[in-house]
Amino acid sequence: xxxxLTLTNVPDSFLANFIRTKRNATDEEIxxxxxxxxxxxxxxxxxxxxxxxxxxxxxxxxxDPNSLLQHLLDCFDEYVGNWNSQGTSKWYSxxxxxxxxxxxxxxxxxxxxxxxxxxxxxxxFQKGSGYPYRSSIxxxxxxxxxxxxxxxxxxxxxxxxxxxxxxxxTPEEWAKEHIKTDETQSExxxxxxxxxxxxxxxxxxxxxxxDKDISFSNALENAFDKLNESSSxxxxxxxRRNTHMNVLFVFDEARSLxxxxxxxxxxxxxxxxxxxxYLPQSCGAFAVILDTTSRLSNFQPASLDDPSQRVKSENHxxxxxxxxxxxxxxxxxxxxxxxxxxxxINPKLLYRYGRPMWGAQLDAVSEDKxxxxxxxxxxxxxEKLVGGGGKLAKLDKQSLDEKLAVAILGPRIGLDVAPQxxxxxxxxxxxxxxxxxxxxxRRSLITMFPVEPILAEASAQIIHVYNISLVSLLEKLISAIxxxxxxxxxxxxxxxxxxxxxxxxxxxxxxxxxxPKHNQFSHPVLVNDFMEALFGVRLDDWFKSxxxxxxxxxxxxxxxxxGQLVRGMIFFTSFIxxxxxxxxxxxxxxxxxxxxxxxxxxxxxxDFIIPILLPKDGNYYPxxxxxxxYLLVQVKNWKVSGxxxxxxxxxxxxxxxGIDDAARNPYISLYMQLGSKDNGLQLAQEPTNVLTTxxxxxxxxxxxxxPFKGKLNDPMIWVMRRCxxxxxxxxxxxxxxxACLQSTPDDGNESRKLLGLLxxxxxxxxxxxxxxxxxxxxxxMKRMYPVIYAEMTMNDSSEQGDCxxxxxxxxxxxxxx
Numbered sequence: 070x071x072x073x074l075t076l077t078n079v080p081d082s083f084l085a086n087f088i089r090t091k092r093n094a095t096d097e098e099i100x101x102x103x104x105x106x107x108x109x110x111x112x113x114x115x116x117x118x119x120x121x122x123x124x125x126x127x128x129x130x131x132x133d134p135n136s137l138l139q140h141l142l143d144c145f146d147e148y149v150g151n152w153n154s155q156g157t158s159k160w161y162s163x164x165x166x167x168x169x170x171x172x173x174x175x176x177x178x179x180x181x182x183x184x185x186x187x188x189x190x191x192x193x194f195q196k197g198s199g200y201p202y203r204s205s206i207x208x209x210x211x212x213x214x215x216x217x218x219x220x221x222x223x224x225x226x227x228x229x230x231x232x233x234x235x236x237x238x239t240p241e242e243w244a245k246e247h248i249k250t251d252e253t254q255s256e257x258x259x260x261x262x263x264x265x266x267x268x269x270x271x272x273x274x275x276x277x278x279x280d281k282d283i284s285f286s287n288a289l290e291n292a293f294d295k296l297n298e299s300s301s302x303x304x305x306x307x308x309r310r311n312t313h314m315n316v317l318f319v320f321d322e323a324r325s326l327x328x329x330x331x332x333x334x335x336x337x338x339x340x341x342x343x344x345x346x347y348l349p350q351s352c353g354a355f356a357v358i359l360d361t362t363s364r365l366s367n368f369q370p371a372s373l374d375d376p377s378q379r380v381k382s383e384n385h386x387x388x389x390x391x392x393x394x395x396x397x398x399x400x401x402x403x404x405x406x407x408x409x410x411x412x413x414i415n416p417k418l419l420y421r422y423g424r425p426m427w428g429a430q431l432d433a434v435s436e437d438k439x440x441x442x443x444x445x446x447x448x449x450x451x452e453k454l455v456g457g458g459g460k461l462a463k464l465d466k467q468s469l470d471e472k473l474a475v476a477i478l479g480p481r482i483g484l485d486v487a488p489q490x491x492x493x494x495x496x497x498x499x500x501x502x503x504x505x506x507x508x509x510x511r512r513s514l515i516t517m518f519p520v521e522p523i524l525a526e527a528s529a530q531i532i533h534v535y536n537i538s539l540v541s542l543l544e545k546l547i548s549a550i551x552x553x554x555x556x557x558x559x560x561x562x563x564x565x566x567x568x569x570x571x572x573x574x575x576x577x578x579x580x581x582x583x584x585p586k587h588n589q590f591s592h593p594v595l596v597n598d599f600m601e602a603l604f605g606v607r608l609d610d611w612f613k614s615x616x617x618x619x620x621x622x623x624x625x626x627x628x629x630x631x632g633q634l635v636r637g638m639i640f641f642t643s644f645i646x647x648x649x650x651x652x653x654x655x656x657x658x659x660x661x662x663x664x665x666x667x668x669x670x671x672x673x674x675x676d677f678i679i680p681i682l683l684p685k686d687g688n689y690y691p692x693x694x695x696x697x698x699y700l701l702v703q704v705k706n707w708k709v710s711g712x713x714x715x716x717x718x719x720x721x722x723x724x725x726x727g728i729d730d731a732a733r734n735p736y737i738s739l740y741m742q743l744g745s746k747d748n749g750l751q752l753a754q755e756p757t758n759v760l761t762t763x764x765x766x767x768x769x770x771x772x773x774x775x776p777f778k779g780k781l782n783d784p785m786i787w788v789m790r791r792c793x794x795x796x797x798x799x800x801x802x803x804x805x806x807x808a809c810l811q812s813t814p815d816d817g818n819e820s821r822k823l824l825g826l827l828x829x830x831x832x833x834x835x836x837x838x839x840x841x842x843x844x845x846x847x848x849x850m851k852r853m854y855p856v857i858y859a860e861m862t863m864n865d866s867s868e869q870g871d872c873x874x875x876x877x878x879x880x881x882x883x884x885x886x
Contacts, residue, residue, distance in 0.1 A: 076100060094582060119445055123200050124251065126429035131181045135395040141167075141178060142185050145314040145355055148388045153312065153351045161385035162345035164356035169504055170497045171453055172426035173394040175359045176201055176321055183244035186307045190229045191248050191319040194326070201321065202249040205261040209268070211337070215330055218340030220275050221268070223285045223347055226318065228267030230292035230354075232260075233316070237301035285347040293352045306353075315353035318345075323358055357391075361498035390511070392504045397519050400428020404661060410638055410682055410690040413661050416443050416523075416588045422662050423521030424503075443587035450527035451535075454480070456499045464531070466541045474545035475555060476500035477531050480524035482566045483644040483667050484546075485556040488513040492554050518645075520662045522591055525642035529574065529590035533581075539571075540819055543826040553835035561706035561743040561831045562667070562676055564802065566644050568741075568827070569665070569677070569702070571809040572603035573641065591642050591663060596681060596700075596737075597635035604750050604799070605808030609635045612795070615752040623792065626772040630735035631795060637681040637698065638690055641665035644677070650727045656680040656697045674726040677702040683734055698734040699723065706744040706831055713740055717753035718796045724786050731777050735793045743831060748801035755791065764788050802828060 076096045152163045167175050176193075180201075183189055194211060195203045206225075213221045236243065245253060247260040271288060278284035296302060296316075306315050320326075326338040345356050401421040404413060413419065417439055421428035427446060434442045452461045454476050464473075472492055475484055479502060486493050486502070493514040496502035501524060506515040518524065531537055549555040557563050576594040584592070600608040612631045618624050640660055646667040651659070659666055659680050666678040679700040682690050690696070703721050721738035723729040740753065760768065767785055771777060771792045779785060803824070804811045810824050838858060841847040851858035 098582065119449070120200065122430050122433040122442065122445075125433035126426070127177055127200055128250070129429060129432060131177065131184075132399045132425070133181075134399055137178060137395050138181055138185055140393075140395070141391065142182065142187070142314070144391055145187075145317065145357075149314045149353060149355055150312060151388075152355070156350040157346060157385070159386055161387055162342055162356075163348050163354065163388075164342065164345050164358065165388040166358045166360060166390045168360055168390050168392050168507075169394050170361060170424075170501055172424035172501070173503070174396050174425050175394065178394065178396075179317070179319055179321075179357065179359065180244065180248065182317065183240040186240050186305065187314060188233060188240050188305075188316045189244050189248075189319055190316070191244065191321065193249070193321045194324075195322045196325075199322070204247075204249060205258050206264060209265060210341075211325055213337065215335060215337065215340065217272075218337050219344045220272055220281070220285070222341050222344030223288060224268045224271035224275060225264070226344070226348065226354075227271045227288045227292045228264045229318070230289070230296050230316070231267055232264055234292070234296040234299040234302060239305055282347075285344075286349065289347050289352075290349045293349060293354070312351075313353065314355050316355075318354065318356040319359065320356070321359040324360055389509075390507055392507060396425045398422055400425045400432070404692060408692050410593055410640065410660075410692065413692065414591065414593060414640065414663070416526075416591065419591060419663065420446065420523040420526075423519050423523065427521075427523055440585065440587070444585075446523060447527055447530065447587045450501075450523050451531055453501050454524065454527055454531065461531075461535070464535060464537060466538065469537065469541050469545055471545045471549040471552070471554065472496065472500070474542045475549055476502070477528055477537065478542055478546060480518050480521060480528045481570060481643045482563065483518075483646055484563075485558075485646075486516050487554050487556065488515045490554040492549070518643075520643070520645050520664050522642055522663050525663070526588065526591050529642070533574070533578070534589070538819065539567075540822045540826060543567075543823070543830065547826065547829055547833045550830075550833040551835055551839060557830070557833050559676075559704075561741075561802075562704045564743060564827050564830050565702065565704040565741050566667075566677070567830075568802075568807055568809065569603070569679070570644075572599055572807075573639070575602035575809045593638040593640035593682075595635065596637045596639055599639050600635070602809050603807060605811070606750065607635075611750075612752070618754075619757060622768060622772050626792065627795075630793065633683060634681070634698070634735055634737060634795065637683045639679055639681055639700070641679060651678065653694050653697050653729050653733075656699070657692055657694060660697075661692070668726075672726065674703065674720040674722070675701045676704045678728070681736075695733065698732075698736045699728070700737045700739060701726065701728075702739045702741060704741045704743065707742060708744045708746065713742065713798050714753050714755055716740060717798045718755050718790065718794060721796065722786075722790050722794060724790070730781055730786075732789060732793050733776060735795060738794055738796045740796070740798045742798065742800050743802045745800040748803045748805045749799075750806060751798040751800065753796035753798045755787075758787075760788070768792060802831065 076099060079099060148163070148165060152160055167179065169175055180189070180191065191201075192204045192206055192210065193201045194207050195201060210222070210225060233243070238246065246256050249257040275281070275284050275288060297306075307313050320341070323338070326341060327336050329336050348354055348356075398421075402418055417431060420443065421431065430446060431439065431442060448461075452459075455461050455464055455473060456476075460468075472495055475486065475492060476496055478484060479486075479496070479500075486496060488506075488508075489512060493502075493516050497504045497514070497516055502516045502518055504514060505517045507513070532539060532542070546555065550557045573594065574590065576598045577590055577592055581589050594602075597608055600606065600611075604611075609628075609631050613628055616624075616627060618627070640663050642663045643665070644667050645664045646669075648669050650669065650672065651666065656678075657680075659678075660682055665680075668675055668678065679702070681698045681700055682692070683696045683698055684690055685693070685696055701721050701723070703716065705716075717738060717740035719725060721740060723732045723736060761784065763779075764784055764787075767777060767779060767788045768791070771789065777785070777789060799806055804820070810820060810827070838847050838850050841850055
């Protein structure tokens with residue numbers, strides 16, 4: 070790089086992107102950043118290095134703390150037992166699918182079954198530079214003529230079994246020989262060449278037979294008899310009675326088999342499945358197809374949709390798909406005793422949470438290459454979120470659709486995807502969302518994002534670094550909600566999460582140019598800075614101007630509490646839903662992973678919890694339960710105004726929510742009344758009561774910094790809340806209330822659009838009337854349901870988009886507000 074580089078030599082594209090992240094950057098800062106980018110490895114080098122790291126990660130020692138392999142083996146054994154006992158009288162054929170999103174270790178888990186004494190016949194149909202490499206036999210199975218497909222696949226099974234019968238290798242040695250790696254390419258090629266010779270011989274023999282059904286069955290029965298009689302194999306077979314699985318035929322990345330061929334209107338997959346039907350009962354063999362979930366309906370169809378006449382006429386069952394891969398966090402590192410907040414936010418620890426691919430690839434490089442690898446992984450995460458295949462480089466506002474918007478926003482704000490909609494399977498298949506449940510009819514897919522800080526970082530960078538505006542994303546998100554694909558949540562909770570996330574980003578973006586590319590948004594912020602970004606006020610100064618209490622003891626103590634709180638640290642990169650009421654001990658886990666909490670359904674009092682870590686001895690932030698406190702949030706979307714003191718104090722307390730009966734530290738409660746016509750930030754206060762002697766003693770004890778001792782009854786709970794709770798009330802949804810929504814000189818129009826979309830999002834729901842573009846169709850649709858909708862005419866102003874009184878009333882009734 071030329072040391073005399075000037076600003077005129079910096080490309081306009083780089084300049085525009087850099088100024089977007091740091092508007093007041095100096096020429097020197099821009100040039101330094103450009104030099105740093107130019108010093109990074111070329112894309113070709115990165116591709117080669119990336120593949121090498123993937124291979125090393127795949128071949129690393131397998132970690133199985135949750136006994137996943139035994140779970141898979143138990144499932145296969147159960148399926149084999151069912152096939153043995155009922156065969157084709159109940160089951161179509163002995164196969165299932167192993168389906169899950171990218172990165173969960175599907176191929177690695179199946180490969181590891183060889184260590185459980187299972188003989189694998191592993192055929193990878195991988196295309197391109199992926200890993201495991203494409204098997205040498207794949208073309209023979211992938212390009213076979215349809216009229217010869219069933220016979221070819223039967224011959225393939227027969228050839229594999231005969232080759233195994235002539236072997237004396239252990240299951241591990243067997244797998245190593247025929248699964249292609251850089252070290253075993255010659256052995257792998259030789260192995261499959263032997264299979265190919267046997268396959269062709271068997272095909273020739275089968276081709277001469279007139280009764281194909283009998284000849285196919287006989288060929289496979291004879292092959293299994295030979296295997297069971299092989300003296301060299303007896304010591305390795307798990308169960309000679311074959312009541313368990315001994316042999317597993319694996320078809321990885323086999324989506325190309327699904328292509329329907331015309332005019333036959335069938336596919337090689339259907340022919341493969343028919344070939345599996347000939348596997349005899351009590352043979353101890355099974356087959357599994359590995360793929361992502363978008364293909365689940367094709368690999369494992371519901372019987373009503375199955376194009377196979379055998380399934381239609383005889384109503385055969387299909388074995389349940391496998392998708393529960395308990396590999397989450399297996400690559401994470403345990404937090405050491407005495408760790409601080411600074412320790413856990415290190416990306417080399419933080420990015421290990423979630424699916425194993427992240428930690429495995431970090432372990433694949435040496436310490437001196439870790440920074441480069443972290444950058445590569447964040448780039449991979451961004452690519453995978455938007456669908457891979459180079460789509461990130463082409464991503465712009467024009468190419469953005471509802472699916473991409475949900476994929477990008479999902480890892481950060483906790484979106485719920487409707488299980489029956491097409492987005493569910495597509496997001497799992499191509500956009501990193503995980504499959505949690507498949508219904509028995511395979512028409513419903515419940516999907517979730519686990520806690521994965523690297524995906525949250527990738528999501529933030531796509532929005533802010535690649536300049537995919539939040540306005541564009543929200544437009545598509547509203548469309549997805551109105552179409553019934555995404556749940557909007559209760560009482561504006563989704564809007565509240567977006568606002569809180571915007572405040573966090575506003576804080577972080579002030580110093581973003583000083584941070585490495587792989588970690589621009591995964592940082593903690595001070596509570597005071599967060600409140601300033603959210604409301605435009607420094608909490609300590611604002612509280613002093615608003616707080617007034619006749620009790621002299623509290624008058625001195627509460628400002629000290631706020632002074633302690635504003636020095637606390639908030640650290641969250643995403644919202645995650647939980648199914649239980651957490652305790653202060655759980656808060657450390659949330660903080661360690663950088664998550665804010667969406668409380669369980671019907672949780673008393675609170676909707677969100679944002680953990681706060683208080684300092685100890687100055688600016689030291691140890692990960693200790695005693696330093697944990699909270700920002701508790703409740704969200705309402707009511708249009709009425711009034712006295713919210715009880716809802717903002719009693720109901721928004723740690724005791725009422727069941728989090729902490731006797732809070733040790735001061736905490737903040739935030740009541741967000743988004744639908745209010747009023748606008749402003751208020752301090753809620755409960756009516757002051759005369760303290761009893763016991764209450765006064767307890768208050769003095771708390772104000773002196775001593776833990777509460779005594780009977781915890783309602784009067785004492787009131788005293789604790791009065792001392793430790795800082796109750797805030799935010800009324801309305803406007804730039805006047807939320808500073809993070811205020812416009813800046815160069816994006817005023819964008820900010821106004823953002824505010825308008827958030828207000829739309831408050832009332833977004835699947836209203837079929839709104840989905841009809843034609844005013845005439847909309848009118849007839851409403852007349853079709855006269856009790857649900859107020860009477861409308863084509864000329865009604867509301868049909869043209871005006872918010873008439875009758876339309877507002879109708880929506881209020883539909884929302885139950």
